[in-house]
Amino acid sequence: SRSIRLAVVPGDGIGPEVVAEGLKVLDALGLTIEQTVYELGAAYWHKTGEVLPDATLEEIRGHDAILLGAVGDPSVPSGVLERGLLLKLRFELDHYINLRPVRLYPGVGTPLAGVRPEDIDMMVVREGTEGLYAGAGGVLRKGTPHEIATQESINTAFGVERTVRYAFELAARRPRKKLTLVHKNNVLVYAGDLWARTVDAVAKEFTDVDVDYCHVDAATMYFVSQPARFDVIVTDNLFGDIITDLGAAVAGGIGLAASGNLNPSGAAPSMFEPVHGSAPDIAGQGKADPTATVLSVALLLDHLGLADEARRVEQAVADDIIERQGAWAARSTREAGDDIAERVAG
Amino acid sequence: SRSIRLAVVPGDGIGPEVVAEGLKVLDALGLTIEQTVYELGAAYWHKTGEVLPDATLEEIRGHDAILLGAVGDPSVPSGVLERGLLLKLRFELDHYINLRPVRLYPGVGTPLAGVRPEDIDMMVVREGTEGLYAGAGGVLRKGTPHEIATQESINTAFGVERTVRYAFELAARRPRKKLTLVHKNNVLVYAGDLWARTVDAVAKEFTDVDVDYCHVDAATMYFVSQPARFDVIVTDNLFGDIITDLGAAVAGGIGLAASGNLNPSGAAPSMFEPVHGSAPDIAGQGKADPTATVLSVALLLDHLGLADEARRVEQAVADDIIERQGAWAARSTREAGDDIAERVAG
Ligand SMILES: CC(C)[C@H](C(=O)O)[C@@H](O)C(=O)O
Ligand SMILES: CC(C)[C@H](C(=O)O)[C@@H](O)C(=O)O
Numbered sequence: 001s002r003s004i005r006l007a008v009v010p011g012d013g014i015g016p017e018v019v020a021e022g023l024k025v026l027d028a029l030g031l032t033i034e035q036t037v038y039e040l041g042a043a044y045w046h047k048t049g050e051v052l053p054d055a056t057l058e059e060i061r062g063h064d065a066i067l068l069g070a071v072g073d074p075s076v077p078s079g080v081l082e083r084g085l086l087l088k089l090r091f092e093l094d095h096y097i098n099l100r101p102v103r104l105y106p107g108v109g110t111p112l113a114g115v116r117p118e119d120i121d122m123m124v125v126r127e128g129t130e131g132l133y134a135g136a137g138g139v140l141r142k143g144t145p146h147e148i149a150t151q152e153s154i155n156t157a158f159g160v161e162r163t164v165r166y167a168f169e170l171a172a173r174r175p176r177k178k179l180t181l182v183h184k185n186n187v188l189v190y191a192g193d194l195w196a197r198t199v200d201a202v203a204k205e206f207t208d209v210d211v212d213y214c215h216v217d218a219a220t221m222y223f224v225s226q227p228a229r230f231d232v233i234v235t236d237n238l239f240g241d242i243i244t245d246l247g248a249a250v251a252g253g254i255g256l257a258a259s260g261n262l263n264p265s266g267a268a269p270s271m272f273e274p275v276h277g278s279a280p281d282i283a284g285q286g287k288a289d290p291t292a293t294v295l296s297v298a299l300l301l302d303h304l305g306l307a308d309e310a311r312r313v314e315q316a317v318a319d320d321i322i323e324r325q326g327a328w329a330a331r332s333t334r335e336a337g338d339d340i341a342e343r344v345a346g
Numbered sequence: 347s348r349s350i351r352l353a354v355v356p357g358d359g360i361g362p363e364v365v366a367e368g369l370k371v372l373d374a375l376g377l378t379i380e381q382t383v384y385e386l387g388a389a390y391w392h393k394t395g396e397v398l399p400d401a402t403l404e405e406i407r408g409h410d411a412i413l414l415g416a417v418g419d420p421s422v423p424s425g426v427l428e429r430g431l432l433l434k435l436r437f438e439l440d441h442y443i444n445l446r447p448v449r450l451y452p453g454v455g456t457p458l459a460g461v462r463p464e465d466i467d468m469m470v471v472r473e474g475t476e477g478l479y480a481g482a483g484g485v486l487r488k489g490t491p492h493e494i495a496t497q498e499s500i501n502t503a504f505g506v507e508r509t510v511r512y513a514f515e516l517a518a519r520r521p522r523k524k525l526t527l528v529h530k531n532n533v534l535v536y537a538g539d540l541w542a543r544t545v546d547a548v549a550k551e552f553t554d555v556d557v558d559y560c561h562v563d564a565a566t567m568y569f570v571s572q573p574a575r576f577d578v579i580v581t582d583n584l585f586g587d588i589i590t591d592l593g594a595a596v597a598g599g600i601g602l603a604a605s606g607n608l609n610p611s612g613a614a615p616s617m618f619e620p621v622h623g624s625a626p627d628i629a630g631q632g633k634a635d636p637t638a639t640v641l642s643v644a645l646l647l648d649h650l651g652l653a654d655e656a657r658r659v660e661q662a663v664a665d666d667i668i669e670r671q672g673a674w675a676a677r678s679t680r681e682a683g684d685d686i687a688e689r690v691a692g
Contacts, residue, residue: 078532079532082532087533111460112570113457132499132534133533137536138536139540145507146502147503148501150499150537151499151537152497156492157487187478187479189429193485197489217588218591221592221595224592225457238530242588243566246563246567246570246592
């Protein structure tokens with residue numbers, strides 16, 4: 001069997017705990033995995049003053065995929081690790097698709113009353129390499145009453161089109177074949193217009209896909225009042241960040257939300273990570289739910305063309321959820337990983 | 347009794363219907379109101395090609411307050427009326443505080459399971475005159491594969507500080523005395539840093555207010571999973587736009603969400619409007635819920651120093667909600683206004 005070269009970045013907080021369970025589930029599939037573990041994150045930064053050395057980045061490039069836990073720690077100024085590691089990987093490896101399923105598994109509790117699993121089944125295609133995440137902006141007269149701080153959202157036809165195209169291809173493969181552009185084009189007129197024109201243009205090639213538009217503010221309302229309205233959503237980097245956290249919340253919580261930072265061209269390894277953060281408050285206690293990481297492993301398998309294995313992992317999670325109903329709190333991170341891995345091994 | 351000079355902008359869609367009921371409730375208080383109605387919106391734009399002539403803006407300035415219904419119509423390109431009328435008024439009249447209560451009235455259904463009215467009682471203080479709403483940005487090589495579209499968020503110490511100060515003053519007057527800054531300072535580092543430093547600085551003058559920080563993505567999760575976490579929220583223009591729509595959804599829907607666009611200095615009239623839009627799909631059918639407009643009238647009264655009258659209106663709405671429970675759909679916009687006005691007249 002083929003061997004997968006996997007770069008593993010456990011990161012901070014609960015990152016290492018959940019990544020261990022993701023790897024356990026991957027092992028249970030009987031695949032040959034060559035792992036390289038990169039101990040990056042808060043401790044590495046404190047020790048070396050560096051976040052992601054160039055040489056490490058180059059090494060990581062030589063892998064088939066990356067599994068990342070979470071980064072961020074209260075001992076490090078906000079943004080240093082997030083931008084220096086997570087966003088740096090997304091940008092350097094051109095992860096232009098940030099794919100985030102929002103799906104309510106049967107048996108999972110949702111904060112929404114009267115919502116059934118079939119009402120929440122969407123894929124959010126978040127652009128991953130531009131917008132307000134480009135890092136453009138600056139500050140003038142810092143610390144004075146005349147300070148001005150700017151942030152610039154940069155949107156290119158190149159970046160928007162490849163994202164929109166990916167989203168249409170995905171929508172065309174799904175039963176409902178519906179695509180919704182989420183933006184705020186009545187205020188962000190330049191970027192919004194580029195996104196809307198791009199969707200209109202690509203739509204001509206996908207005549208069987210229903211196209212819809214929704215302002216981001218209204219979209220958050222529909223996430224709680226009519227989530228069934230959405231199938232595939234395509235949106236920019238920041239709006240995608242916001243609505244996928246909300247999506248995670250309505251689909252049963254951040255403990256279940258998976259994501260793939262994809263470079264569909266294959267020119268660089270794609271990266272898979274749970275949507276949740278490092279949760280330093282519960283780190284090291286065996287309390288974290290590893291399911292989001294395990295579902296991210298399923299996205300990783302899909303990306304590597306191992307669709308059967310991906311379905312086995314998803315099915316194991318679905319079965320595990322049904323069985324553990326109500327008894328979750330009693331199980332440690334490791335026990336949860338064991339249970340799912342056992343099902344995967346069959 | 348003192349006379350209130352009120353500029354009324356009914357606007358588009360359901361705007362005129364809900365504004366009529368807001369005025370009815372205002373009349374029921376027995377105040378002397380001098381109204382000037384400005385027929386602005388889609389029809390005016392189609393007829394004249396103008397959205398808000400300078401002379402009209404100058405006339406509006408001469409009033410004590412503005413009551414606005416909603417603007418926007420499918421026959422007008424997205425953004426033209428929103429930016430040319432609504433945002434223009436907010437910017438020209440320096441409505442730097444966009445005040446949006448998020449409150450679950452007893453008897454109102456929420457999409458959230460197991461949430462009680464006391465769990466949702468917050469005030470969102472949204473900055474109203476800068477950020478990504480400044481209109482800065484542009485487009486290069488439009489319509490080509492090399493198009494670049496930018497949007498710039500502009501944040502000033504002046505604009506941020508007056509907003510943060512207003513929010514602290516508000517928090518200090520509320521029982522829980524808690525203020526949460528909502529931003530995304532791990533990515534929007536320049537603006538996020540300005541906001542965070544400003545909150546830290548002003549906090550020194552309000553030592554009895556508890557200060558908290560929450561990333562906007564996480565905030566949307568907490569809105570559905572733990573809304574009780576929030577008391578006063580202070581945030582920028584775009585994040586405030588997004589989370590107040592979500593807030594409206596969890597607090598029983600957009601039919602109840604009120605807002606005030608305030609110029610606390612009094613140098614120009616403040617503007618009061620429901621958070622909902624023009625809803626062209628239900629316009630003219632007497633189906634719109636006027637409650638959001640009526641609650642906006644309560645904010646207007648508060649702003650004009652008529653606190654007793656404001657409480658009477660809020661109480662009338664609260665009583666009306668309890669009484670109408672479950673029977674809402676049977677009542678027209680006008681009947682709803684009549685019912686609330688009758689209670690106010692008492
Ligand atoms: C940690 C942060 C930089 C990141 C983001 O904003 O993209 C996170 O919120 C996410 O959604 O993956
Ligand atoms: C209509 C639109 C420009 C406006 C905004 O984005 O501020 C609206 O969504 C609101 O929240 O009042």
